[in-house]
Amino acid sequence: GAVVSQHPSRVICKSGTSVKIECRSLDFQATTMFWYRQFPKQSLMLMATSNEGSKATYEQGVEKDKFLINHASLTLSTLTVTSAHPEDSSFYICSASGYREDEQFFGPGTRLTVL
């Protein structure tokens, strides 16, 4: 199956700093990428959907100025958590889909801890 990578896998930062997480589709062109957030023992919550070359579509309640998403190419999307605070600590998972409606491939996730 298709492979999606995320970098870094784990990051610890101080409150007030910004953190960038990369999501790459390694062997296919991802027309759409999704960013999810997962709290401990909870399901995935969709944060935003991004299509290559256009602005991301954010879910209700997600601050677009805090969670900056850039989908610059068909293989790379980035999520930047700006001015991170401890409540932003979470597991962030990206996924990518190609031209098939029914396929979505998930990255391994990034654990963000804000001190």
Added chain:
Amino acid sequence: AQSVAQPEDQVNVAEGNPLTVKCTYSVSGNPYLFWYVQYPNRGLQFLLKYITGDNLVKGSYGFEAEFNKSQTSFHLKKPSALVSDSALYFCAVRPYGQNFVFGPGTRLSVLP
């Protein structure tokens, strides 16, 4: 509103016994249905999906799922559980043209 329910937070089963993880959904139209598995600190791994056709879908690692349209259910099953199957399982639906909707997850523990 679109929703996916997994009525059991936790399922415990003895190794070698059959397992079932339940999923029901409430969405409009005929959605695509999926099961994913998540191991600690890892992303989701695809197990199987139902798009159309035979109601019994076979997937990875010996798992299968049965689509029941009248009951709007898509229960995950395996005839003989392994300790290594212990993980978090998510049911998901994707209404046509819309984003995935995930269930809350069910933690499966297979006891040796």
